[in-house]
Structures are given as C-alpha cells and as structure tokens.
Amino acid sequence: MGWSLRIGRIAGTDIGLHITFLLFLAWIGLADYLVGGTAAAVDAVVFIMLVFLCVTLHEFGHIAMARRFGIKTPTVVLTPIGGIASLERMPDRPGQELLVAIAGPLVNVVIALLLMAGFGLSLSGVLTVDLEQASLAERLLLVNVTLVAFNLIPAFPMDGGRVLRALLAMKLGAQRATSLAAKIGQGFAALFVLLGLFFSPILVLIGVFIYFAAAAEAQSAAFTGFAAKLTVRDAMEPAAIILDESQPLSAAIDALLASPQTEFPVLGTNGRARGLLDRDAMILALREHGEATPISSAMRPAQPLLLAQPLAEAFNSMRSRGANAEVVVDGNGQVVGVLSSGNIAEMMLVNSVRPGWRFRRR
Ligand code: ZN
Numbered sequence: 001m002g003w004s005l006r007i008g009r010i011a012g013t014d015i016g017l018h019i020t021f022l023l024f025l026a027w028i029g030l031a032d033y034l035v036g037g038t039a040a041a042v043d044a045v046v047f048i049m050l051v052f053l054c055v056t057l058h059e060f061g062h063i064a065m066a067r068r069f070g071i072k073t074p075t076v077v078l079t080p081i082g083g084i085a086s087l088e089r090m091p092d093r094p095g096q097e098l099l100v101a102i103a104g105p106l107v108n109v110v111i112a113l114l115l116m117a118g119f120g121l122s123l124s125g126v127l128t129v130d131l132e133q134a135s136l137a138e139r140l141l142l143v144n145v146t147l148v149a150f151n152l153i154p155a156f157p158m159d160g161g162r163v164l165r166a167l168l169a170m171k172l173g174a175q176r177a178t179s180l181a182a183k184i185g186q187g188f189a190a191l192f193v194l195l196g197l198f199f200s201p202i203l204v205l206i207g208v209f210i211y212f213a214a215a216a217e218a219q220s221a222a223f224t225g226f227a228a229k230l231t232v233r234d235a236m237e238p239a240a241i242i243l244d245e246s247q248p249l250s251a252a253i254d255a256l257l258a259s260p261q262t263e264f265p266v267l268g269t270n271g272r273a274r275g276l277l278d279r280d281a282m283i284l285a286l287r288e289h290g291e292a293t294p295i296s297s298a299m300r301p302a303q304p305l306l307l308a309q310p311l312a313e314a315f316n317s318m319r320s321r322g323a324n325a326e327v328v329v330d331g332n333g334q335v336v337g338v339l340s341s342g343n344i345a346e347m348m349l350v351n352s353v354r355p356g357w358r359f360r361r362r
Contacts, residue, residue: 003018003019003020004016004017004018004019004077005017005019005022010060011063012072012073012074013060013063013073013074013075013076013085014074014075014076015056015075015076015078016075016076016077016078017077017078018077018078018079018084020079020205020209021078021079023205024202024205025048025052027202028044028048029041029044029045029048032044046136047136047139047140050136050140051140051143052078054108054111054140054143054144054147055078055083055147056076056078056083057107057108057111058083058104058105058107058108058147058151059076059078059083059085059104060076060107061103061104061105061106061107062085062087062100062101062103062104062159063076063085063087064103065099065100065103066085066087066091066100069091069096069100071087071088071089071091071100072087072088073085073086073087073088074086074088079209084157084213087100094165094166094167094169094170094174094177095166095170097162097165097166097169098162098163098166098167100162101159101160101162101163101166102159102163104151104159105147105148105151105152105159108144108145108147108148108151109144109148111140111144112141112144112145112148115137115140115141115144116141118137119135119137119138119141121137121138121141123141123145125138126138126141126142126145127142127145129142153188154181154184154185154188155184155185155188155189155192155210155214156178156181156182156184156185156214156217157182157185157210157213157214157217158185158210161181161184161185161188161214162181164181164184165177165178165180165181168180168181174221174225175221175222175224175225178217178218178221179218179221179222181214182214182215182217182218182221183214183218185210185211185213185214186210186211186214186215188207188210189207189208189209189210189211189214190207190211191207192204192206192207192210193207193208193211194207222348222351222352223312223315223348224312226347226348226351226355227310227311227312227315228312229360230310230311230359230360231307231308231309231310231311232305232306232307232308232309232310232311232314232328232339233307233308233361234311234359234360234361235311235339235343235344235347235359236305236307236328236336236337236338236339236343237337237338237339237340237343238336238337239261239264239265239335239336239337239338240259240261241255241259241261241264242264242265242266242267242335243255243264243265243266243267243277243295244266244267244295245266245267245268245269245274245275245294245295245296245299246269246294246295246296247294247295248291248292248293248294248295249282249285249286249289249290249291249292249293249294249295249298250291250292251295252264252277252282252295252298253282253286253291256279256282262278262279263276263277263278263279263325263338263340264276264277264278264338265302265327265335265337265338266295266296266299266302267335272333272335273302273304273327273329273333273335274296274299274301274302275295275296275299275300275301275302275327276299276300276302276323276325276326276327276338277295277298277299277300278300278324278325281298281299281300282298284298285297285298300323302326302327303317303321303326304326304327304328304329304333304335305317305318305326305327305328305329305339306328306329306330306331307328307329307330307331307336308331311344314326314339315339315341315344318339318341319341324340324341324342325338325339325340325341325342326338326339347359
C-alpha cells in the first residue's frame with residue numbers, strides 16, 4: 001500500500017504505518033501538549049503506544065483467522081480506521097469471510113473483558129466517566145469499546161461492511177454483493193464527512209478514506225467478475241502492422257500515420273517478438289534521436305503474453321510493470337496481436353451497461 005512506512009515483521013507479516021495514522025497520532029500528541037505541557041504529552045505518548053498495540057492485536061485477529069483457512073497475509077497497514085490487513089486473497093466462501101471480518105473486533109472484546117476483570121471496571125461506569133479524571137485502564141477500555149462499535153458500522157470496507165458483504169454474498173453472489181456493499185459504504189463515508197465537518201476533522205479524513213477504498217474494492221471486484229472466464233485471446237486486438245527492429249524509426253512513423261494502430265509489435269532478426277513500440281515512445285525518440293535511429297533503440301522490450309493466458313493474470317502482470325500494452329503470441333511464439341489497457345477499458349464500459357455481453361472469441 002502506498003503512503004506507508006514499514007516498522008516491523010511478525011509471523012511472516014510486514015507491519016506498516018499509514019501516513020494518516022501518523023497524522024492522527026501527531027494530532028493527539030500535540031493537542032495534549034498544548035493543553036497540559038510535557039507531562040501530559042508523555043502520558044499521551046504512553047497511551048498512544050497502548051492504543052497502537054490494541055489496533056495491532058485487532059489486525060492479528062483477522063490474520064490468525066485467515067491463516068486457519070490457509071490464507072497468508074504479506075502486509076498489514078495501520079490507519080486511523082483501525083488498519084488494513086492485505087490478505088493474499090479473500091476466502092472463497094462468504095461464511096469464512098464473515099469469520100475473518102469478525103475476528104478483529106472479537107480481539108478488542110477480549111481485551112475489554114480482561115481490562116474489566118483485571119481492574120474491576122464496569123462498562124456503564126466507563127461510558128459515563130469524566131475523561132479528565134479517567135485512569136489509563138479506563139481510557140483503554142473506552143478505546144477498545146469504541147474500536148468494536150466503530151468497526152461494526154456496516155461501512156464497507158470496514159469490518160462491519162465486510163460482514164455485510166459476506167451476508168449479501170450468500171444471497172446475491174460475490175459481484176453484486178460487493179457492488180451493493182460498496183455503495184452503502186460510500187453512503188456512510190459521505191455521512192462521516194458531513195458529521196466530521198461539524199464535530200471532528202478526523203472523521204472527515206476517515207470518510208474520505210472509506211469512500212476511495214470502497215470505490216477501489218468495487219472496481220477490482222467488477223474487473224475480477226468480468227474477466228473470470230476470459231483469456232487474452234478475447235481482449236487482444238490483432239496487429240495489422242508488425243515492425244522489424246532493424247528498420248529506421250521513419251518506417252514506424254509512416255506506419256503510425258497510415259493506420260489507426262498506435263501500438264506496434266517489433267520482431268527481432270529471428271522473427272520472434274522483441275519489443276513493443278507505442279506512439280509516445282516514437283515521438284519521444286523522434287525528438288531526441290531523429291528519424292534515422294533504429295526502432296530497436298526506441299522500443300520497450302517485450303514480455304509476450306500467451307493467447308490462452310487468463311485475462312486477469314495477463315492484466316495484473318502488465319499493470320505490475322507499469323505497461324499499458326503488451327505483445328501477444330500464439331503457442332508457436334508467432335506474434336498475433338496486442339493487448340492494451342485501453343481495449344480492456346472499452347470492454348468494461350460495454351460490460352457496465354450490458355453485463356454478460358459475449359466477449360468470448362473463437
Ligand atoms: Zn478489523
């Protein structure tokens with residue numbers, strides 16, 4: 001996840017701090033310093049470290065439950081809304097997803113019960129306590145109660161929202177459940193922003209965070225659902241013009257101007273795919289090196305995709321390399337076309353108005 005600092009590793013899981021979590025901590029520390037001076041700031045720092053520990057334990061509740069279903073968790077990132085454990089994959093069964101989602105808040109329930117038993121506290125006593133006079137144990141109990149209550153709000157992708165999605169998925173299937181849960185999540189996000197404007201800037205931050213996280217989840221679920229049964233063959237465009245790496249750049253410019261094609265596979269001397277040359281790279285090379293420069297010095301090396309490769313896998317490999325397009329080859333290694341993110345975007349547009357459109361090609 002971007003905008004986070006790695007601070008350690010436990011049982012195969014990297015722990016990161018999201019920048020907004022640090023802002024949240026800094027805001028609390030500064031507020032206490034301004035009100036009560038150094039002693040109050042030290043007290044606040046100790047308190048914050050313990051809050052941080054409760055949030056981390058909450059995340060490891062999710063992680064431990066996921067591991068029971070054979071799912072590893074490479075990273076966990078702590079944010080003001082309680083942290084995001086990036087599981088390798090989501091459990092296939094809604095029942096398992098529900099258990100993974102609920103395991104985090106359950107850890108805070110256990111911590112709260114231990115604090116109540118250990119320090120002789122009661123829930124009703126803590127909810128009405130004067131915060132100025134509250135002991136550390138009382139404040140920690142309040143934090144854990146708040147963590148449970150806040151995380152159980154059904155604002156996807158918070159825990160309560162994941163529980164909601166799992167319940168919806170039992171009735172509606174994964175894709176529709178995610179889209180519905182994401183819309184509900186964005187509704188809550190808008191509400192948080194509105195309430196936050198009057199009561200707390202942190203709530204505004206949380207609302208914005210949830211809004212974009214819900215949108216990202218909905219988009220990725222839509223792509224996975226739509227790409228599930230498709231291969232590279234279904235989404236690629238046949239390459240009408242194929243260039244040769246020994247040709248000068250001027251030949252590529254001529255091809256660009258004479259056709260609607262903007263991405264050109266480039267063959268090596270052995271007739272195999274060597275690279276891909278797109279319009280932007282052509283123009284850049286024309287400006288820097290002139291039209292006589294060989295195509296081989298302007299192209300990007302190819303990492304050919306196979307016709308029969310699953311579309312989601314091919315797209316993820318393109319995206320992880322920051323490539324917008326890639327050469328496609330058949331089983332014999334012959335270049336047959338180009339897969340571009342532009343074409344996939346067009347397919348998703350069609351899919352959004354006509355779900356179930358026949359994208360499969362023979
Ligand atoms: Zn959680």
